[in-house]
Each structure stands twice: as C-alpha cells, then as structure tokens.
Amino acid sequence: MSKKILAFRFSAMGDVAMTVPVLKEVLKQNPDTEIVMVSRPFLKPFFENIPRLTFFGADLNGEHNGFKGLRNLYKSLQAQGPFLAVADIHSVLRTFILDAFFQTSGTKVVRIDKGRKGKKQLTRPKDKVMQPLRPMPERYADVFRKIGLTVELPHQLSPKVSDALNQAELELLGGKNNSWIGIAPFAQHKGKAWGEVKAVALAKLLQEKENAKVIFFGGPGEESKLLDKCVEQVPGSINLAGKIKLKEELDIIEHLDVMVSMDSANMHMASLRGTPTVSVWGATHHYAGFIGYGQDKANIVELSTQELPCRPCSVFGNKPCLREDYACLEEVTPEMVYQRVATVLNK
Template sequence: MKLLVIRFSALGDVAMTIPVIYSVANRYPDLNITVLSKQFVSPLFTNCPKNVTFRGIDLSQYKGINGLYRLFRELKKEQFDAVADLHDVLRSMILRIFFKLSGTQTAHIDKGRAEKKALTRINHKIIKPLRTSFEHYADVFKALGYPVEIKFDSIYKGKGDAELFKSIANLDKKNHWIGFAPFAAHKGKVLPIETVKLLIDKLAANPKNQIFLFGGGEKEKIQLEILAGDSEQVTAVAGKLKMNGELALMSYLDVLVSMDSANMHLASLVGTPVISVWGATHPYAGFMGWNQKQENAVQIDLPCRPCSIFGNKPCHRKDYACLYKIQTDTILQKINHIIES
C-alpha cells in the first residue's frame, strides 16, 4: 500500500506531524508513506523510518489550478492508494479533489475551528483543553484505515551528530546548555525586548551557563547578534548552522526557553525539555510541543486570554499585558528546576 501525506507549511506544523507519521510508519511497516511538503523542511525527515520518503517541492512552480493539476499528474504516476491531507487549505484541497475524482481514497484534517473560536472569542469563552494537533492528525490516518497510538521520543537514537555544530559549541566545555528562542511570527507571542535582555543577563550571570539564541530570518539574526553582544557565554545560532545542525545542537541542550513558535516543536522532536511562553495564545488550543509538560508553560491568567489561535490579532487591551506581566524570575525558576532535576 502506498500513502501520500500532504502538509505544506508552516515549519512548526510540519514538525508536529512527525510523531504521528513515524508512529503510523512503525505500526504499519508494509505501508509506504510519501510526505509531500516544502523542500526546506527536509532536514526534519533525515532519520525517518525506512518506509517513509520525503518529497520536497517548490510550490511556486505549481501555481493556480493548472499548476496543481500538473503536480497531481506527476504524483498520480506513483499510484498512491490513499491520500492524507494534513493541511486542508485551498491548495491541498484542490490536490485531494483531483485524487478523489480519479478514484483514490482521501481523508483530511478537521481543525476544530468552531471549538477554537469558542476558546478565543472576547465574550463567553469556553475555556477547556481542546484536542491536540497530534490527535487531529491521527484522526486522518484512522479514517484511512490506519488507527495508531502515538509513540515517539526523538528523531534521533540518542543525540544528534555533534560534528554538525562544533563550529560554535564545544562538548568538552559543556556545563549547563540553555537554549532561548525569543521570537515568533506574531506580536501576540513575543516577550518584550526588555524582558528578553534581562533574562539573558540573569542567565549569563551564572558562569556555568552557556546560552544559545535561536531564530530565523535576516531580521531575527541581526537582533540575536545584538542580544549576544561580545559575551563568551551567549551565542547567536541564527545563520551559523543549517537546520540539521540546529536540531543536533538542540538535542544536547538541558532546556530550551521558547515562545509558542516552531522552535518549541523542533526541540520537542529531539526530546529536549521546553519552557514555553504563552501570551495571546494558549496551550489549550492544542499546539503544545510533543511530550512537553503543562507545568513548564509560562502564562498569565487574564480573562481576555486566549484571544487568538496564532497570536496575530491586535490586543483588545492595547497593552499586551499577557506578555508584559511575565516575570523573568518565573522563567528562571523553571529553568533551574529542570537543570537541577
């Protein structure tokens, strides 16, 4: 049997498919799975099960209905028995319709939009934990006849290859390796820069701490270099390693502090504990990193929270109290607890 799995973006969402896809692959070794996504996420699948193949594409080469039909015809040659759409956006929807019309079994994710709207609306919120993205992904495979219990620890058997990050970190000098990913795509998920600076200063005050700053894109790279300054204890990782190097380095961290962002999910893929910081968003929406503990989530209890699933809505209060009220000492206590334990 051949199964096509579609999930184009974003990085964190693709990362969240991996515990489920790998669990399905291990549960059904005779099932050949092809994962269709953007090429840049390929390092996530470097150590995938033998019956999983990654196919990265440049979506700009398949624009519009005609482009997607051309992609469908290319994929159709591989004679897939079923298609799992883990994205359910217009592009993936059109692709799966082409497959369905050709007689191929399809199933797609139910994102639970109504429940998420009830969780984030301004008035009469229904505050309760929703089903996780992992569960929603597993539902798609179940609908295709492949029910699975998600069992996943890491993309590595042990740790990643230290050779991939030796240019910026030396295992021979390892004391406490602490990662910090202070940025996210939207303002509602980012700590004030003053809080970020203060946390880095407090961490660097302990000579046993080595701090690695993670981020992506040219703008974040510049900001992280400024935050690192000339301190020997603080290293801006952005732009210095490829994704496989960052993943390998993350596997050696004692802990990562991350916003509700892709880095939380990358660290989760390598079995690293994450202290996750939540502002406008909330763990109840189902996007907590795989195997991460609720007790390690940092958040302020406000009647307006959560107000957004993705953190992209303007603050109703105009002051982003959900982020500005977070104290560095709260985060430090959680870091120390993980390191000491």
C-alpha cells in the same frame, strides 16, 4: 503488498514538525504501510532517516505555483503511486485542489478536522469555553485512523540520539562543559513574541545563577540582527539565527539541556530531538492543542486566565491586542521563566 499513503502539510513550520512523531507512529504500528510526505523543500531535514517514508518537496513558489503548477505537482505525485488514500492534514485551498485531482482519479481522500468551532469558543472575547481541545497530533492521527490504520500516540518526547556534533558545530559552540540553554524569543506573530529585551535579562540570569552557555535561536534577517545585539549585551552567548542550516540547528537543539521558546516552531523542533522546553505563552493558549509533542505542561510559563481573563484571544497570535498593551507577554518576567528553567535543570 504495502499500503502507500500520500500526505500533505505545507505550513506552518511548527505544524509540519508536529506531523513527524505522528508519521513515525503510523509507520511503526503499520509495518505494511509506506508514506509519501509532501511539504516545502527546506523542511526535508524533519523527515530524514524515517523508514518507509519518502519526502517530496513541493516548490509552491515556483514550478508548483498556481492552478497549473498544482496540476503539475499532482502528475508528479501520481507517478509515486498508486496510493491507498490521500491524508490531507492541512486542509487549505491548495490541498483542496490536489484532493480534487486525486478524487477524480478514484483515490480516497481524508481531510483533517481542525476543530474551528471549539477554537472560536476558546478565543472569543466574552463567555470563553475554557477547556482543552483535541491536540493537533491527535487530529493528524485521526486522519490516518479514518483511512483504516492503527495509530496510538504515546505523547512522549523522542529519546535523544546524542550523536556527536560535527567539527564545524564544535568550532561554533566550543566544548560542552556546562548547561546549554537555548532561547528563541521570537514568533511569527506579535501576540506570541516575548522579544529581545526580556531574552537578554533571562540570558544574564542563566549565566549568573547556572553558569550556563546561552544560545539564541531565531529566523534570518531582522531576528538575526536583533539577536546579534543581544549577544553584544550577553558576553559569551552565541547567536545561531540565520547562520546555520536547519539540519545543523536540529543537531544543536538535541544537545541543549533546555530550550526556552515561545508558542513557535522552536518548541516543536525541540520535541523532535527530545529536548525539554520551557514555553512562554501570551495571546495563545495550549488548550488550542498546539503544545510541543511530549512536552510537560508544567513547563508552561504564562499568566493565568484568572489574572488576565482576555486570554486567550487568538489561536495563532495574529490578532491585535484588545487592551493594546500585550500584558499577557509584558507581565511574564525573566525571573518567572528562569525559575522554571532551574527546576528542569535540577530534576
């Protein structure tokens, strides 16, 4: 009889993406196990074509909103069981409520240890403890280990499947006659966003020195509008922000030679499709455990903590800059990022 595990992770987009390689390893190494993964419906493409994984979309802004909505979600999930255990790999108020429902019905619940103490020591203004914390994928895996499953993570990029792009994607991008470089210059918080001015300068360098096709990535709305202006300044570049579905975005990312990303979801999406990423880090630091799964730390571009001792000042990039000048991002130049991209291209 198979062991069925229920797992929760609702946000953020990059954190949900980081669960994918872990879930794949859990299922690969435990062939008698099934997983029901609960997350936001629009993130379903992350979890497609994974044997013995069932995706369940939770409408947290609609029918599953509030206490009553979570009760309804619990009842719907209960019908997917019985479950050996609940793997709460989010540990927020919503999942605590769901955990309590399942515990009341006798189901074992294991929650993630987020390592808050270490993160506070890493990001406090003075006397920082500058040492690598446990990577988030390992924290996810620890939950399944506590359930009693075998999980060893190789921390390697997924191999590219290299399926051909569909006709619509080809019409959008054209044929691949040179290097394709993705640039995703934005992030959810200001302390992680490089911005459009430096992105344009980098794009011009890549076109001039590498004859590369530059493809901009970002979110819908304001980011898409800003990237449209970038395209006006970089003839021949393409803006995909807000113009394609997530599944198509993942397919195109797989065909990139390199992705340039902030400490943001695009880095983690590139990891899912085996694309090396040059990542720009500002207020945050990879010591907190959020580097893309399998990505090479040599491809991180940042100011050292000797150059800027206030780094890192935040785990998520959401705290105001104490210096008020965001030097951690402003002093990372397009030339610095280009040099790292060129190194990756020439490997």
